[in-house]
Amino acid sequence: MNHWYRFLADKKTIAGFFLFIALILGGVLLYLEQKVTSQTLERLSDQLSLALNNQLEKERSTALRYALILSQNTALSDALEQEDEDKGFKILSEVMESIKLHTDILIRSQIITSDYVIFARSWDNSYAGMPLDYHRPDLLYFQTHKNPRSAIEVGRKLGVKATVPVYQEKNMLGFVEVVSFFETTQEYFDRLGIKMYVLMDSRFYETAVFMQENPAIGKEYILANPKYTQSDLKLLNGVNFKTLKASRVIFSGGQYLFYEPMKNGEGETIGAFIFSLSPKQISTYAHSDEEDISFLIHLSRNELYDVMAKKTSGKGQFQSIYDKDLLYLKDTVASEDREIYLQEAHDRLNAYSKEELIGILLDYKVTKEIKGEIR
DSSP, X not given: OHHHHHHHHXXXXXXXXXXXXXXXXXXXXXXXXXXXXXXXHHHHHHHHHHHHHHHHHHHHHHHXXXXXXXXXOHXXXXXXXXXXXXXXXXXXXXXXXXHHHHHOOOXXXXXXXXXXXXXXXXXXXXXXXXXXXXXXXXXXXXXXXXXXXXXXXXXXXXXXXXXXXXXXXXXXXXXXXXXXXXXXXXXXXXHTTOEEEEEEEGGGTXXXXXXXXXXXXXXXXXXXXXXXXXXXXXXXXXOOHHHHHHHSXXXXXXXXXXXXXXXXTTSOEEEEEEEEEOHHHHHHHHTOSOOSGGGTOOOOHHHXXXXXXXXXXXXXXXXOHHHHHHHHGXXXXXXXXXXXXXXXXXXXXXXXXXXXXXXXXXXXXXXXXXXXXXX
């Protein structure tokens, strides 16, 4: 009988030992799974941030390019000087229609007088003669600066505004402005199957009169998206934004939500960009072999060359002055030497890590190690 009791006691001891080991292993596996998930979310958060900044830079650059072209239109300048609003609207409309016809790109442009009154607006001229001073404090920038700028600003509506002052000799006649409302950035993330919400700080409610009918998101924000569903509103209104701002990513309403602050031309936070991904999307990404930055950002070598050539001081993030100067020569290389030049530039780029190239491209310091080759 004692032998039987000892046998049972030994079995309980062994079972208890194995149960203890199983619990330890389970705890370790759970910890590793959570760690992998955390690392995945951090990496994806960084990539979303880089992708967003890349797309916004394209939107700002495109708007500024068209605004600069319009500012050189002497007929528009003459109409502005003569205070001929009908002539200004006619010229502006014809230019915009021509751009739409030949490029299939919709451009919204407006002319503003030096005392901040709408002179002409390509998409709706019914607001000609309306003062903007209260709605556009960012225009005060041009009281002390002559250089154009392109930035996200709050006006009657939140959007990217590229503004170029127009001068006749030393007298400022007014401004040429091209505006966009995040359409191309929104389309980019839509193609990736990622929902992007554009939120404006609610303190701008009185200024942004064209957004006063937009849905309020809690007490913090006003939704700027032109299209949304009740599910979107339910998701956003269930978010603890204090927690989201602090951690950059949370799980709420069955979705992983990522936060990126929205800043204006003065560097002031005026809203937020929120990205929504499902657990299935996160899982797909976590198990993907495509762990480098190209998962979200598809950069051509030409884009890398162009942005690198904009660096103007010292060698910056380049490994040598030679590399920096080599890329500056891109637009001056003779056509017969182009192939040799591109091969040399390509060989030099291959000496850089992925994070160095992205850092040069977006002037964004990537702290995580990213392995792989530039393809």
